[in-house]
Amino acid sequence: MAAEVKAPPLRADPGAPQALVPGAMAELKPYVANDKMQQALGFPGELTDGWHERAIGRMGELLDKYRSLKVYMDACVHCGACADKCHYFIGTQDPLNMPVARQDLMRSVYRRYFTLPGRLFPKLVGARDLTKEVLDQWYSYYNQCSECRRCSVFCPYGIDTAEVTMAAKEIMDVAGLGQKYTNEILGKVHRIGNNLGLPGPALADTLEGLEEDVKEETGQDVRFPLDEKGAEVLLVTPSADFFAEPHVDSLIGYAKVFHAAGIRWTLSSHASEAGNFGLFIGNYDQLQKVALRIREAALDLGVKRIVVGECGHAWRVAYSYWNTLTGIGAGGEDPFARMLQQQLDSRYRQPTHICELTWDLIERGALTLDKDANDHRVVTFHDSCNVARASRMGDHPGGQFEIPRAIIRAVANKYVEMPRGTTREQTFCCGGGGGLLTDELLDLRVKGALPRMEALSQVASGHGVNFMATICAICKAQFTKVLPYYGFKMGMVGGVHQLVSTAIRLGPKQ
Amino acid sequence: MGAPMSIAFALLFYAAFLVLVLGTGYRIATYIRTPAPLKIPTTPAPTTRGGVALRLGREVLFFESLFKANLWLWAAGWLFHVGLALVLLRHLRYFTEPVWGWVAWLQPFGVYAGFAMAAGLAGLWMRRIFVARVRYISTPSDHLMLVLLLAIALTGLGMKYVAHTDIVGVKRFFLGLMYFDWQPLPADPVLYAHLVLVALLMLIFPISKLLHAPGVFFSPSRNQVDDPREHRHVAPWAAGLDPKV
Known part of the structure; x- marks a missing residue:
């Protein structure tokens, strides 16, 4: 094949x-x-x-x-x-x-x-x-x-x-x-805690390695904490962020943001997965069971805020369904929801998207950013379908389009939009979402990427775009695989927080 | 009233009216009864109920989404529906005595609307026949539905412009049905055809794709408020699934 x-x-x-x-x-x-x-x-x-x-x-x-x-x-x-x-x-x-x-x-x-x-x-x-x-x-x-x-x-x-x-x-x-791909992965979440089947000790090792890498790069002790009780923020992120390229560069970006803002955060080995393939197979029980791991981790660790990393369908489930399925949110009047909602800090949106968190910090001037550090990149933004058409960020409709773009403009000098009709609510899927990110469907995935590749090709040849930022683990994995079929480099795709990671300056304020 | 034809039409219209009202009411009741367990508005979506009312209003009055999809389809569809709406309002004069002022005022527009309706329908049918992807998805009933509506429009226009029917008699017949004081229906083949087709449309309304008319108001992707973080939304059947605390 x-x-x-x-x-x-x-x-x-x-x-x-x-x-x-x-x-x-x-x-x-x-x-x-x-x-x-x-x-x-x-x-x-x-x-x-x-x-x-x-x-x-x-x-x-x-x-x-x-x-x-x-x-x-x-x-x-x-x-x-x-x-x-x-x-x-x-x-x-x-x-x-x-x-x-x-x-x-x-x-x-x-x-x-x-x-x-x-x-x-x-x-x-x-x-x-x-x-x-x-x-x-x-x-x-x-x-x-x-x-x-x-x-x-x-x-x-x-x-x-x-x-x-x-x-x-x-x-x-x-x-x-x-379907094997989705159902096998759901089994792994129940058995091990994440889609990739990465057990707790391996996760701890990986995070330790990341701390060393970032120390080497920046000279700063940026931490990647795991299972730390009493942390303010529980970060739930797609497990691909732990080691897949380019995903991990965004994880490093989140860690730098928390570090720079002085926010005590933690990952959880029990809920080491933001993705929820229960959505893809339309099964309410699976959707709820997978989501409940995050509630359990939040209660166990005693966190005040729950923040979600760059993942499209995970953000749909978190934003639109977590309050329904797990009580993570506000306005619950039943004991099940109140038990958690009394613990969470109601001054913050629950759950919060990592882009909302970062943008709030940028707006308050809490981060030192060197836009020129991204000058080797001409950036465009690919709206991920579940974020664009099934969720929101911020307080106003359409915040899911504005906030990631505002972050990119704050951390990079060169930004170009792809053609109208291919972005925002009319964005084209990467071609690998919904539980289709499996090799036996590669033919479909390559063909399904066509409209996005056409749009990218326009801004690549017209404006020299060489970096397509996105906030979805599936988009990142899918594009990494299919970009070469269209003559693009697979390194052209990356996360918004990868750009943040490049621009952010740590250490004492200058 | 006497004549067997008049009796047949009287019974037909009572039956059609009952099926239309009770059948559609039943379908709407099932839509109301069926919960929407998850928040699924197509975003960006309004964050207030007022905003949702505006969104639905734009959808129903201007076909906002269709406008984004395809201009020709929007033009034909909108022309047909606005034409139909005006024609229906114009027909109120056959059911009211004295005729309401605004219905009287509307009469000339209603006449042009008949042509608009037929033109829109013709456009929609051309699309179904000549656009390959639309032809592919069309079932025989999709074509017949357009034929039915077109035939209703043409017989109606025929009575206005070609062979006048005794509209005073028609009005007497329908007012008679409404007040259970039955009157004869003028004997006119074009009128018979027009009325049989209209009754057929009423009869199939609750069991056909005509349910899109009430359906649009119950579509969760359009009628839900975007506020899942602020309010816990739980369907009755799902509430029991929360683990006990």
Whole structure:
């Protein structure tokens, strides 16, 4: 497979309609989770007898539990507003990667089993039985959606394909057809505490090594504390930050910011993962179970603030769901939420994004920054989908766009925006989100990156951009892998706090 | 009233009205009953309820999201819907006696709106036929829905411009239905066709994609307030899942 993967050519006119290539991606499927991975999450090990009843049964349950799914199944008029908005459709030209067609894989089954016209006149309204073939189609194409929500921006009813994809993954899990990459990782979080399976002692070693590296670079004793009770801040960050490139450079950036501001902080070996793949598979129990580790760590360590590192879907879960799932937030009136919320310092946003924290410090003049240190870089910013379309920073709508950009402008002299229609709420997914960051899907990932690569190529050739900053661990890993397919250096991608790390001056104020 | 045709139409419209109101009411009730367990507004989203009302208002009146998506689609869709809205308001004169002042004032606009509605529908149908990706996602019912609406518009315009029908008689018939004082329906094939199609539209409303009309108000990605850090949002079925403290 790897030998065949090639980047599609950049389009001369991204506005022109594309030809359809039916079936282009039908055969691309991620590896199926084995029975051990499935059972560790409480799902059937494989597609055994009764999968059909389990699938339809769960679909009915989800329709009763989620207004989103219920309304989205009914409301679509097939207008086609979303059809050309998906990066995977743009990159593959497979019509089943059009958001509406992807939704219809489920909507056709919904109509057959849950609506009158679908029961009576299936052909007329495009209703289908849930056969093994249809399930296979689900497995292909619901694993070709990164749940980025770009389509939902353009839908006149706000229909969000991510909600449909999540429901489909939940239904397939319950049928016994799980996806290996996501479900194996969820097992690791439960067993070890993070997605990468890095145990506590190894984490302690890694952090010690980082302290030595930073000492060598700056001459300062910048600490990377682990499990320190009584710290003010618990930092929860994607585990890739601990050793993957370029992620680790942002972790160093966070540590320098805490050091410069004199904030006592700690990481937790129990909650050494901000990512929450429960989101990707749409399973409420998994989502909550993974998130509860952070509540437990916060209570155990007695921290006053919870800060989240650079990770897109983690920030969605933290910002939008933690208060619901774990009580991390404010305004809770039940004992479960109050127990934690009384401990947390209500003068701060709970949880806080690391960019909110850093920007507050910059605004107060608490950091010494040397912008010229980044002069070898011409920077652009890639909005990560979950931050852009499923969360916020600061007090005003759109703060999730302004705050990271404000930080970049404060730490670098040369900043260029990518073309309109490819940034902010209309940003294109990196092509690797939603639980698709796995090698057997590389072909899809390379093709899905096409619209972002087109935008990057414009500012790279037009303005000499050589650094694309982003605040998502998946974006960083995905771009590192796919940039070379488009003729860019993989080192072009990095974190916002990597730039902060370069510019920040430690030691006594000059 | 006597004539079997009049009786048939009277029964048809009572049935269609009941199905429309009760069926759609039932669907709306299920939307209300079904909780939204997680905060999923498409951001940037308003941080207050007033802001959400404005967002929904812009969506319903101006099709804001569709405007961002595709100008031609927006133009055809908006033309059709505004045309339909004006035509429906114009038709109030057949159901009110005396006719309300603003309905009388609206009459000339309502006539042009009939053409706008037909033009919008034609545009939407052309798109469905000639744009490959829209053709790909279209089911037979998608085409038939446009045919139905177009036929309603054309029969309506036909009665206005080609073969006048006895609208005084039509009005007497519908007021009779409303006050249970049944009156004969003028015998006119174009009128029959127009009314059968309208009744059909009413009958399929609660079981078809026409549910997008109430659906837009219940879409969590559009109607939720962006305040998850400030307020704990827990659905009744999810509350029981919190670990005991």
